[in-house]
Amino acid sequence: MRLRRAMLETKATGQVEIYGLMAEFDTPESLLAAAERARQAGYREMDAYTPLPIEGLAEAIGFRRTLIEKIVFTAGLLGATGGFMLCWWMTVVAYPHIVAGRPLNSWPAYIPITFESMVLVSCIVAVIGMLMLNGLPQPYHPVFNVKEFERASRDRFFLCIEARDPRFHTEATREFLESLKPLEVMEVES
Template identity: 40%
Template sequence: MANKLFGILAEYEHPGALLKAAEKVRDAGYQKFDTYSPFPVHGMDDAMGLKNSKLGWIVLVHGLLGLTGALTMITFMAHFDYPVNISGKPFLNWPAFVPVTFELTVLLSSFGAVFGMFFLNGLPKHHHPLFNSSNFLRTTDDKFFICIESEDTLFTEDKATQLLKDAGAVTIEKIYDND
């Protein structure tokens, strides 16, 4: 069994401690770490130094795709493929095209938002190394965790452990990825 070290998991007692610890980890220069809490903690994005999500751009591309796609489709159908005279209105009846264009733009945008979120989060996922820690399950109840992952370029086991301990960790655990 090749047990690869996934990261160092540290437990904190309350959200304030988690926030301070996240700031310290951020200031130490780590990029690949994450915080886990039973509820959203205000100010955590700043404390972790997270940049704006790329999701907006994914949504924009999908929205524009829906917009142009809908206009092309309706123009093709109403003007080239099967023109029908509806109460003498022009075949290229732009105002009447708007509802369908709007709906398709919104539909593809929301697909972009949902599936883009799945993609960026790496979902769906059958298993995560953190679930190897039975203590970690309490993150859905009353405990707060930070995990610095071994993939981070700055990562060494001793330094990461020391940093988390200095930040006031209650327990420290090594998490292995056993597969």
């Protein structure tokens, strides 16, 4: 959708719509410092791209907390309840069957299945939840339009200030990014 709209607008105005401006750094430390500076300068709509997780970087770009723990906790609770209720229902309701004089609801014997269901459901939900919160799978993203970006999965570190930020201004933001002493500043086509 976005791509088509961008193409139409390009046709109409002869100009390329900008997703944002991207600065390339060669160390994690310089990227971290740059992200903090950008936040102090009032930019909010930005993201940093790195080939490895960097401690403190998410906080520096203003990302506070993830929902994932809560989602996984809920999933675990549901999985455990479901596993236990499955055993209980099979042995008490659906197919009551007295074995060695034990009560129908012989709950200690249900614990292994309860535990395994808890782990199974929470692990599946953890990964699917993480991918969904991250918006993956995502076949197209503008940052990949930048040629240099293929080193974001190798040994380079990128900061992208997005055009939707209210303080974004092509010239002023470019100047700001240049002042952070990156290797290069690039335009990201939408």
